[in-house]
Amino acid sequence: MKNFLDINKVSKSSLKSIIEDANAMKKGRAEFLNGAPDRQGFMENFIVGLLFEKPSTRTRVSFDVGIRQMGGKSMILSSHDLQLQNGESLSDTAKILSLYLDMLVIRTSDESKLLELASNATVPVINGLTNQSHPCQVMADIMTFEELKGDIKQKKVAWVGDANNVCTSYVQAAVQFDFTLIIGSPFQFAPDQDLLDWAKKLGASVKVVSDPNEAVENADLVVTDTHLSMHNSDLDVNSKLKILRSFQVNQELMNKAKQDAIFMHCLPAHRDVEVSGDVIDGPQSVILGEASNRLHVQKAIMKWCIRESG
Ligand code: CP
Numbered sequence: 001m002k003n004f005l006d007i008n009k010v011s012k013s014s015l016k017s018i019i020e021d022a023n024a025m026k027k028g029r030a031e032f033l034n035g036a037p038d039r040q041g042f043m044e045n046f047i048v049g050l051l052f053e054k055p056s057t058r059t060r061v062s063f064d065v066g067i068r069q070m071g072g073k074s075m076i077l078s079s080h081d082l083q084l085q086n087g088e089s090l091s092d093t094a095k096i097l098s099l100y101l102d103m104l105v106i107r108t109s110d111e112s113k114l115l116e117l118a119s120n121a122t123v124p125v126i127n128g129l130t131n132q133s134h135p136c137q138v139m140a141d142i143m144t145f146e147e148l149k150g151d152i153k154q155k156k157v158a159w160v161g162d163a164n165n166v167c168t169s170y171v172q173a174a175v176q177f178d179f180t181l182i183i184g185s186p187f188q189f190a191p192d193q194d195l196l197d198w199a200k201k202l203g204a205s206v207k208v209v210s211d212p213n214e215a216v217e218n219a220d221l222v223v224t225d226t227h228l229s230m231h232n233s234d235l236d237v238n239s240k241l242k243i244l245r246s247f248q249v250n251q252e253l254m255n256k257a258k259q260d261a262i263f264m265h266c267l268p269a270h271r272d273v274e275v276s277g278d279v280i281d282g283p284q285s286v287i288l289g290e291a292s293n294r295l296h297v298q299k300a301i302m303k304w305c306i307r308e309s310g
């Protein structure tokens with residue numbers, strides 16, 4: 001069974017072919033209404049469960065719409081409405097849902113839950129975000145970057161702010177897509193040393209600096225995300241926001257990147273917290289392109305899972 005669990009768990013050639021296929025599928029329906037089916041229904045007779053243990057706007061709607069465009073059916077399952085709520089194990093849930101459904105997408109808390117689901121399911125499983133990573137988002141970001149700027153290989157990407165789950169997927173992507181990643185974050189919210197050591201061992205160009213100005217210098221892409229992720233506890237909220245205040249992406253910071261640099265944010269965003277309103281709503285921002293490409297790249301990911309599962 002082929003799962004899409006993380007960017008470091010899929011081969012470089014598969015990741016590239018997924019993005020190529022996403023571009024082709026996007027082009028193939030350029031003039032279609034969102035509700036119109038694709039010319040080829042790759043998911044005819046497929047029914048997919050979209051299991052959410054956390055809120056979502058983009059992930060749930062883009063997967064749902066993508067499945068329908070490919071001729072499949074989907075079912076959004078909130079963990080509150082399942083017996084998971086009453087303590088049923090994820091392993092039993094995975095075995096049971098595999099009897100009724102042909103694929104599962106899950107957004108959950110700890111990565112161990114994703115792995116428990118995947119190891120007990122007998123259908124492909126896709127990671128729709130965990131506390132540790134968000135691979136579908138970063139695949140959409142790479143697709144968006146390459147549409148606008150060409151091959152991301154050897155380009156300079158600056159991540160500024162909290163080195164969170166999305167940042168981890170960026171580190172994994174730097175290894176797989178061969179771009180330089182400079183992470184500008186305070187030491188309290190820097191990436192895990194194990195992740196950095198892993199990336200270094202594989203020859204990736206990934207560096208952490210504590211000065212956001214140094215991080216964005218000469219960057220082709222500047223990325224940030226919320227300073228408070230869904231899994232951050234109430235306890236550390238105020239001190240975390242305070243520490244990250246000087247890591248806001250504003251126009252002054254953007255001016256230190258390349259003149260034609262673009263700005264990304266996976267959303268949801270908090271204007272004038274992690275990013276100033278003029279940057280996120282300004283000409284360098286490509287946030288709508290990223291959100292739009294979630295749909296196309298996830299369709300290609302699902303198609304890849306189906307094809308590879310034979
Ligand atoms: N970027 C992203 O995953 O958004 P949602 O939380 O709305 O799905």
Ligand code: NVA
Nearest residue numbers: 164225229230267268
């Ligand atoms: N880092 C954010 C991403 C949301 C899509 C979170 O985990 O809340």
